Amino acid sequence: MSSNFDYAHKHRDEIVWMSQNTNTIPISPEIEKAIMESVKSREYNLYPFAPGIFGLKEAIFKDLGLSEDEFDCLITPGGIEALYILNRALLSKEDNVIASDPSFMPIHHQVRLSGAEIKELPVYHEPWKLTEEQVKEAVDSQTKMFLLIDPLNPLGTHYSRDEVKAFSEVCEDHDLFLIDDITYRDFSESHTLTNEFFSEKTIITYSFSKNCGFAGMRIGALIAPKDIMKELLPYNTNVLSVNIIAQRAALAALHTKNQWVDNVVSISRKNQEHIKNCVEAIEGAFLPVFPSHTNMFVIDISETEINPDTVEERMLYDHHVFVRGGNYLSKRFGNRFVRTSFSIPEKQCLKFCEVFPKVIHEQRK
Numbered sequence: 001m002s003s004n005f006d007y008a009h010k011h012r013d014e015i016v017w018m019s020q021n022t023n024t025i026p027i028s029p030e031i032e033k034a035i036m037e038s039v040k041s042r043e044y045n046l047y048p049f050a051p052g053i054f055g056l057k058e059a060i061f062k063d064l065g066l067s068e069d070e071f072d073c074l075i076t077p078g079g080i081e082a083l084y085i086l087n088r089a090l091l092s093k094e095d096n097v098i099a100s101d102p103s104f105m106p107i108h109h110q111v112r113l114s115g116a117e118i119k120e121l122p123v124y125h126e127p128w129k130l131t132e133e134q135v136k137e138a139v140d141s142q143t144k145m146f147l148l149i150d151p152l153n154p155l156g157t158h159y160s161r162d163e164v165k166a167f168s169e170v171c172e173d174h175d176l177f178l179i180d181d182i183t184y185r186d187f188s189e190s191h192t193l194t195n196e197f198f199s200e201k202t203i204i205t206y207s208f209s210k211n212c213g214f215a216g217m218r219i220g221a222l223i224a225p226k227d228i229m230k231e232l233l234p235y236n237t238n239v240l241s242v243n244i245i246a247q248r249a250a251l252a253a254l255h256t257k258n259q260w261v262d263n264v265v266s267i268s269r270k271n272q273e274h275i276k277n278c279v280e281a282i283e284g285a286f287l288p289v290f291p292s293h294t295n296m297f298v299i300d301i302s303e304t305e306i307n308p309d310t311v312e313e314r315m316l317y318d319h320h321v322f323v324r325g326g327n328y329l330s331k332r333f334g335n336r337f338v339r340t341s342f343s344i345p346e347k348q349c350l351k352f353c354e355v356f357p358k359v360i361h362e363q364r365k
């Protein structure tokens with residue numbers, strides 16, 4: 001599969017990138033200005049101020065409506081690093097962590113690396129997300145953590161306020177760390193942070209990759225109650241701080257968010273309508289979740305009996321449209337679907353809609 005990435009990156013500008021839930025919709029000129037000013041002033045000669053550039057943490061707290069009195073914020077090179085820090089700091093051999101399958105598997109890998117077991121609860125069926133009952137049943141005396149990805153990669157489901165409340169109560173009852181991975185929050189019509197119900201052990205992982213289109217900047221944050229942050233900090237590998245240019249871009253993005261976020265969300269919504277119409281016309285393909293509450297969903301192609309990896313390859317090599325076979329997201333269910341994101345310019349999405357039926361038709365023969 002890595003050769004697909006090799007090919008895609010070698011042809012980067014010709015590719016329609018729908019494989020990693022990135023966002024290629026242009027956002028604000030203010031961001032480019034901030035990046036250029038940072039470069040011109042050569043502030044990259046110095047290590048950045050360790051706690052992050054002035055104003056960035058404050059802007060993140062404001063974005064989430066959280067108080068600095070209660071929480072601490074650590075700027076990280078992406079949400080993935082925030083997850084790595086917390087998993088390494090909090091987990092050990094006897095522990096287990098509850099999560100979904102499908103899921104964003106690199107997090108599960110981090111859990112295993114920490115010696116803990118990951119309990120992957122199957123969600124590839126109605127309602128296409130975890131339920132309170134499922135989680136309650138899975139908790140045992142060694143459960144240390146619950147991973148809530150909301151909205152959920154790859155299915156596109158999100159959790160209602162009542163569901164978030166119910167999960168929070170389970171975590172409180174069993175004294176679990178509640179990891180609130182909010183990477184895709186801005187794409188959701190309504191989103192509830194878990195700290196509203198259980199702030200004592202909620203840890204939030206925050207990303208600039210998808211909403212702002214900063215995947216290549218590698219910037220995110222870890223937000224935790226002050227006492228928990230003390231436990232996490234020894235595992236922070238970024239004691240010399242995080243890329244200064246990325247921090248400038250992040251601050252400019254948060255300052256201008258009201259100018260661009262609605263546009264990103266509305267283009268993504270329109271695109272998923274296009275894909276829905278395209279998929280509905282293909283026999284044996286369906287969308288388990290529509291509308292998606294984020295910038296991606298899965299297209300189930302199991303009835304066509306076509307291998308999703310073949311779809312990924314043919315879409316990429318024959319048409320320069322990069323989608324992802326499901327195996328990356330689930331060992332159990334990955335052979336049933338491809339995942340596609342749609343925070344891309346509309347014209348590119350229309351290209352997907354033109355070539356996807358062709359690929360399915362050719363492979364069906």
Ligand SMILES: Cc1ncc(COP(=O)(O)O)c(C=O)c1O
Pocket residue numbers: 020021077078079080081104149153181183206207208209215219220
């Ligand atoms: C659920 C989830 N969490 C975390 C990440 C990591 O995001 P970042 O680019 O901020 O490291 C991703 C990336 O795809 C993701 O899907």
